[in-house]
Amino acid sequence: xxxxxxxxxxxxxxxxxxxxxxxxxxxxxxxxxxxxxxxxxxxxxxxxxxxxxxxxxxxxxxxxxxxxxxxxxxxxxxxxxxxxxxxxxxxxxxxxxxxxxxxxxxxxxxxxxxxxxxxxxxxxxxxxxxxxxxxxxxxxxxxxxxxxxxxxxxxxxxxxxxxxxxxxxxxxxxxxxxxxxxxxxxxxxxxxxxxxxxxxxxxxxxxxxxxxxxxxxxxxxxxxxxxxxxxxxxxxxxxxxxxxxxxxxxxxxxxxxxxxxxxxxxxxxxxxxxxxxxxxxxxxxxxxxxxxxxxxxxxxxxxxxxxxxxxxxxxxxxxxxxxxxxxxxxx
Amino acid sequence: xxxxxxxxxxxxxxxxxxxxxxxxxxxxxxxxxxxxxxxxxxxxxxxxxxxxxxxxxxxxxxxxxxxxxxxxxxxxxxxxxxxxxxxxxxxxxxxxxxxxxxxxxxxxxxxxxxxxxxxxxxxxxxxxxxxxxxxxxxxxxxxxxxxxxxxxxxxxxxxxxxxxxxxxxxxxxxxxxxxxxxxxxxxxxxxxxxxxxxxxxxxxxxxxxxxxxxxxxxxxxxxxxxxxxxxxxxxxxxxxxxxxxxxxxxxxxxxxxxxxxxxxxxxxxxxxxxxxxxxxxxxxxxxxxxxxxxxxxxxxxxxxxxxxxxxxxxxxxxxxxxxxxxxxxxxxxxxxxxxxxxxxxxxxxxxxxxxxxx
Numbered sequence: 001x002x003x004x005x006x007x008x009x010x011x012x013x014x015x016x017x018x019x020x021x022x023x024x025x026x027x028x029x030x031x032x033x034x035x036x037x038x039x040x041x042x043x044x045x046x047x048x049x050x051x052x053x054x055x056x057x058x059x060x061x062x063x064x065x066x067x068x069x070x071x072x073x074x075x076x077x078x079x080x081x082x083x084x085x086x087x088x089x090x091x092x093x094x095x096x097x098x099x100x101x102x103x104x105x106x107x108x109x110x111x112x113x114x115x116x117x118x119x120x121x122x123x124x125x126x127x128x129x130x131x132x133x134x135x136x137x138x139x140x141x142x143x144x145x146x147x148x149x150x151x152x153x154x155x156x157x158x159x160x161x162x163x164x165x166x167x168x169x170x171x172x173x174x175x176x177x178x179x180x181x182x183x184x185x186x187x188x189x190x191x192x193x194x195x196x197x198x199x200x201x202x203x204x205x206x207x208x209x210x211x212x213x214x215x216x217x218x219x220x221x222x223x224x225x226x227x228x229x230x231x232x233x234x235x236x237x238x239x240x241x242x243x244x245x246x247x248x249x250x251x252x253x254x255x256x257x258x259x260x261x262x263x264x265x266x267x268x269x270x271x272x273x274x275x276x277x278x279x280x281x282x283x284x285x286x287x288x289x290x291x292x293x294x295x296x297x298x299x300x301x302x303x304x305x306x307x308x309x310x311x312x313x314x315x316x317x318x319x320x321x322x323x324x325x326x327x328x329x330x331x
Numbered sequence: 332x333x334x335x336x337x338x339x340x341x342x343x344x345x346x347x348x349x350x351x352x353x354x355x356x357x358x359x360x361x362x363x364x365x366x367x368x369x370x371x372x373x374x375x376x377x378x379x380x381x382x383x384x385x386x387x388x389x390x391x392x393x394x395x396x397x398x399x400x401x402x403x404x405x406x407x408x409x410x411x412x413x414x415x416x417x418x419x420x421x422x423x424x425x426x427x428x429x430x431x432x433x434x435x436x437x438x439x440x441x442x443x444x445x446x447x448x449x450x451x452x453x454x455x456x457x458x459x460x461x462x463x464x465x466x467x468x469x470x471x472x473x474x475x476x477x478x479x480x481x482x483x484x485x486x487x488x489x490x491x492x493x494x495x496x497x498x499x500x501x502x503x504x505x506x507x508x509x510x511x512x513x514x515x516x517x518x519x520x521x522x523x524x525x526x527x528x529x530x531x532x533x534x535x536x537x538x539x540x541x542x543x544x545x546x547x548x549x550x551x552x553x554x555x556x557x558x559x560x561x562x563x564x565x566x567x568x569x570x571x572x573x574x575x576x577x578x579x580x581x582x583x584x585x586x587x588x589x590x591x592x593x594x595x596x597x598x599x600x601x602x603x604x605x606x607x608x609x610x611x612x613x614x615x616x617x618x619x620x621x622x623x624x625x626x627x628x629x630x631x632x633x634x635x636x637x638x639x640x641x642x643x644x645x646x647x648x649x650x651x652x653x654x655x656x657x658x659x660x661x662x663x664x665x666x667x668x669x670x671x672x673x674x675x676x677x678x679x680x681x682x683x684x685x686x687x688x689x
Binding site: 039066067070071106107110111114116117118120121122124125126127128129130131132133135136140259262263265266298299301302304305308309311312315316319 | 407455458459460461462463465466467469470473474476477480481482598602605606609641642643644646647650651652653654655656657658659660661664665668
């Protein structure tokens, strides 16, 4: 096989893996959008916040250390212990659930029946708040996240695939972490689907998604469902945060991947879990291939905008996305 | 007692349809203009100009522009930073290509170019709505910033990739470049703000503004009663981008003098201006000013209190500022979705009866 083709295949596979990570963030969006019609801009910051909390707990950082030091002139930074990863993850999940309860109590409860665009802007405010909170709580420096996931190139794939090409080709370079991410995403999607199809709470969730008022009238507590769905979104955010954090360190740019998840959603449709996955994969492959083929000719770094322009062009022809429900408007 | 709509009789149509038909509003407007024109320039120093007044005036123009699109026409845009960058780069290219033409004309022409770009990116709004459109405008934001970063023609092949404004004068007084006096910067910005705000107010209460508001309130219903959505949406995009382009040109040429595009016009700027109109009040010209003033003042105030008085590190103050801004957005959306402008309206209601309420 010609080497050029093999390189393109490698780029494509890496694009697929990046797409999986986009899809992980997009999943959180879809969950919240389905259950409450809220377009949650803060999903990416939730991932950042979750990852920051996890690292902070692991390293035994004292929360708000920077603030305490500034206010009282002390010099405290660490508790002096390191927490086992599983305990830290469990505690982070508790924090995310508490956060979900707080969001419901202080924001969503007061914004029932508002226009979607108002709710959207409220989540932008929430994103800013959480970003500031995360920085004040755990410090703004770039942190490395290590939860014991395998990392580095997979030699096995590299060796096996090297025979495909000629002398100039050394096999596909695929990060082990990406493979783990793909597996985790698959498990997450399957378990979420099972949860929403077969468990009682999952059915209640779908009922709320279908029609708020009808769900209320058969005795489903909207507030509980909202807390539930934001908690799940928080946990999905934690998973996304762990994957991205292990890949590129826990830092502010993590919250920018949330923006990348938006075009993913627009491709897949806001209401479809499979759509989020497929959209993520299309965006991931598309932007890597575009950069590989055309991007280099026009100055590079096209990944910054390709996803948005693709979504924009796509939307003009199919406004509801690939898997979205058809939008019917009435006066 | 102090704010009275009654007893203010008009005897001609001309009087009845003036910009501020109520006496109190009109005198307040004259008073503000008088102070801004005749008092402030004599007392302004470079700290006040650079930290507060000039950014306030420029952001006010951008906020009015975004308010026309989002507040009046209901099309949420997250591409404000990108459009400001178009204004800045258009102004830069014009300034360097035609050095003999007056800078004020360049700034206006930069607004025109931005309007054309805005219409181009506004075209999808005819097909897509709501936050789908908001995300689509993100495409404008990221694409434009990338374009200005990667195509050397836009920054005249300068080694640093920055653009910096050469010195230009109006009536022999420098208004751009490093030797500009504080009052000159202030007056140029004030001139644009005064004219543009007056135009915006009259546009929004005329037939075109009504068609924007009809589209905002319910686009299908508006279409059925005969509002042309193509015309309404695209004019909103054009006028809005014109304002934002002028703000971008002033931001670059008069205020900063030299900009790096990703830093000055990044996505953060889009959100900043969106926050201004949320806090100030969607669909209100006064609200645009109030929101701009609020968000220009807040960081300065916080910095003075936290860093200056309490002696906290600056990065901590910046993070706390993020938290406060985020919390304020939520508080405003919950407690007063119409922003500071609504508080002003309530205050006027109170003033009408005060000190003898029912």
